[in-house]
Amino acid sequence: MQFTRATVQHVATLCRLALTEAEEEQMLEQLSSILEHVNRLAGVDTSAVPPTASVLDLQNVEREDVVQPSLPVEAVLQNAPDRSGSSFRVRAILEEG
Amino acid sequence: MSDPLPTLAACRKLLDERHISARELTQQALDRIAAVDDSIGAYLTVVEEHALAAAAAADERLAAGERGPLLGIPMALKDVLITQGIRTTAGSKMLSSYIPPFEGTVAERLQAAGAVLLGKLNCDEFAMGSSNENSAFKPVHNPWDLQRVPGGSSGGSAAAVAAAEAVFTLGSDTGGSIRQPASFCGVVGLKPTYGRVSRFGLIAFASSLDQVGPFTRTCEDAAYVLEVIAGHDSRDSTSARQPVPTYRAALANHDLHGLRIGIPQEFFVPGLQPEVGKAIEGAIGQLEQLGAKLYDVSLPHAPYALPAYYIIAPAEASANLARFDGVKYGYRATEGDALWDVYAATRGEGFGPEVKRRIMLGTYALSAGYYDAYYLQAQKVRTLIRQDFDRAFREVDLLVAPTSPTTAFRLGEKVDDPLAMYFSDVCTIPLNLAGLPGLVVPCALAHGLPVGIQLMGASWSEGELLRVGHAFEQATQGIGLPSLTVP
Numbered sequence A: 001m002q003f004t005r006a007t008v009q010h011v012a013t014l015c016r017l018a019l020t021e022a023e024e025e026q027m028l029e030q031l032s033s034i035l036e037h038v039n040r041l042a043g044v045d046t047s048a049v050p051p052t053a054s055v056l057d058l059q060n061v062e063r064e065d066v067v068q069p070s071l072p073v074e075a076v077l078q079n080a081p082d083r084s085g086s087s088f089r090v091r092a093i094l095e096e097g
Numbered sequence B: 001m002s003d004p005l006p007t008l009a010a011c012r013k014l015l016d017e018r019h020i021s022a023r024e025l026t027q028q029a030l031d032r033i034a035a036v037d038d039s040i041g042a043y044l045t046v047v048e049e050h051a052l053a054a055a056a057a058a059d060e061r062l063a064a065g066e067r068g069p070l071l072g073i074p075m076a077l078k079d080v081l082i083t084q085g086i087r088t089t090a091g092s093k094m095l096s097s098y099i100p101p102f103e104g105t106v107a108e109r110l111q112a113a114g115a116v117l118l119g120k121l122n123c124d125e126f127a128m129g130s131s132n133e134n135s136a137f138k139p140v141h142n143p144w145d146l147q148r149v150p151g152g153s154s155g156g157s158a159a160a161v162a163a164a165e166a167v168f169t170l171g172s173d174t175g176g177s178i179r180q181p182a183s184f185c186g187v188v189g190l191k192p193t194y195g196r197v198s199r200f201g202l203i204a205f206a207s208s209l210d211q212v213g214p215f216t217r218t219c220e221d222a223a224y225v226l227e228v229i230a231g232h233d234s235r236d237s238t239s240a241r242q243p244v245p246t247y248r249a250a251l252a253n254h255d256l257h258g259l260r261i262g263i264p265q266e267f268f269v270p271g272l273q274p275e276v277g278k279a280i281e282g283a284i285g286q287l288e289q290l291g292a293k294l295y296d297v298s299l300p301h302a303p304y305a306l307p308a309y310y311i312i313a314p315a316e317a318s319a320n321l322a323r324f325d326g327v328k329y330g331y332r333a334t335e336g337d338a339l340w341d342v343y344a345a346t347r348g349e350g351f352g353p354e355v356k357r358r359i360m361l362g363t364y365a366l367s368a369g370y371y372d373a374y375y376l377q378a379q380k381v382r383t384l385i386r387q388d389f390d391r392a393f394r395e396v397d398l399l400v401a402p403t404s405p406t407t408a409f410r411l412g413e414k415v416d417d418p419l420a421m422y423f424s425d426v427c428t429i430p431l432n433l434a435g436l437p438g439l440v441v442p443c444a445l446a447h448g449l450p451v452g453i454q455l456m457g458a459s460w461s462e463g464e465l466l467r468v469g470h471a472f473e474q475a476t477q478g479i480g481l482p483s484l485t486v487p
Helices: A005-014 A021-043 A073-077 B008-016 B022-040 B048-063 B105-112 B155-162 B179-185 B219-229 B247-252 B274-289 B302-323 B339-350 B353-366 B372-395 B418-423 B429-434 B462-475
Strands: B043-046 B074-078 B116-121 B168-173 B188-191 B211-216 B260-264 B293-297 B398-402 B438-446 B449-457
Touching: A005 A021, A005 B353, A021 B302, A021 B353, A021 B372, A021 B418, B008 B022, B008 B219, B022 B043, B022 B048, B022 B074, B022 B116, B043 B155, B048 B116, B074 B105, B074 B155, B105 B116, B105 B219, B116 B155, B155 B168, B155 B179, B155 B211, B168 B188, B168 B219, B179 B188, B179 B438, B179 B449, B188 B219, B188 B462, B211 B219, B219 B247, B219 B438, B219 B462, B247 B462, B260 B274, B260 B372, B274 B293, B274 B398, B274 B438, B274 B449, B274 B462, B293 B372, B302 B353, B302 B372, B302 B418, B302 B429, B353 B372, B372 B429, B398 B462, B438 B462, B449 B462
Parallel strands: B074 B116, B074 B168, B260 B293, B260 B398
Antiparallel strands: B043 B116, B168 B211, B188 B211, B188 B438, B398 B449, B438 B449
16 A cells, blocks of 8 residues: 555545645655554454444434425525626636637 | 633523623633734634624524524634525635635534524645645634644644634534644544534545534533534435434433443554654543553554555545536636636636545556456445444453644644654544544643644444543543633
């Protein structure tokens, strides 16, 4: 399980994080040492242990499907970095043509 | 100025007997902030006009004969707690100008109870850190020694109470972010049972671990606050339908005879400062003098809590922080040709180093080929940690341990060594993984710096923790407030 510069670049792509070369270098060094510590977990015998995702005994939490007021469009758009009418405006997703 | 702002219980009496108005008390708090916060850095936003208006409204309610635990009490909130119409930054460049269009549940409950919001408190970016140095805006200085950190991530919340810049504050605790700064700043900090306080309006870090709780000067004060903020909320499906007791009522009984206290040896870690160990042992001795019986207990999987946490918390964070893409709110990078590039640039520029580190770590742990080895294994170890606590609480009523291996360290001391920083939470993380409540009570000064003892209980035992903490406070001198000298 080799953690390399290429791994750093792959993971950064997965989480949409632009890193500078210096950041990649530092990330490689720091994540390697953190993973080395975390790898101690492998030594615990968990063959008969179920995983815990939540400490609560909850299964599904259900409620009546009732229409309730939602935020006004203007309030939702007030923090938008860019907008067009009542929409969020972003760069083109599909190429033209 | 030995006591620039009274405790909550004292304020309550002064307000109820009309010896002081909420407006006067609020002005006193605002004056204190103006006098000392340039040196402390606890506040990111102060809302003076809002506070004075809220205080005036509280005065009207008091004049009409209304009474309530927090009516007219000036307080402040960690800046990961959403406040409608008031800038909420999460300590991040990403949200530096974000004004929430909705109200978070704790803010709503506090407001309904008549508490007076003074402002929003500095913290590590997205609550990730143990020193408050990851704030994108400014560091917080420990009121006991301005060259030292207040702890984190709720550093501003702890420092504001220690410096008497608010009667109480709220923070959030994912791996120790209430308890460790409470210990460093010499104040009371309570992390409730997971599900006790609604997380609606808490900017999510690790959703299965996050919990909101109070910072106060005394355990009695914490009981006042918890009573108001606890309880089920239909907007947080993980908030529990557990009745909320009158926590203050439980405090009357100071008798600790018959109380079984467990001392978990695993929490006295290698790296524990001798003076911290001595302070904790002294406090344990005092609890014994009050009638408690001591038992050695073992939580054999506790040493695996730190590595399990640094898989689970970053994994959840990497999913929670995916929403910050510069589309609907927050920072957006101007560079980049395609939408994809704008996302990456926005996140690369908007997040600080620790947040990036955790997103990367979490994404890696969840990625194809590593999920079983890291995430699933960490979740299984989490089960073992919870089982250790369950076993211990069949034999004893509560556990007592150090809060952090050290007292407050110097600013800059650990910024370049993430693992050393993470180690500061080694004694607090196990409780988050188990979802259990923990209370930190100041117990001693070591070379002039506070040490807090950590009391840990079974689910929903907040009342018992506060009772024991209160009895401890009544029997001991307390450490008081720092003699803050500011220019």
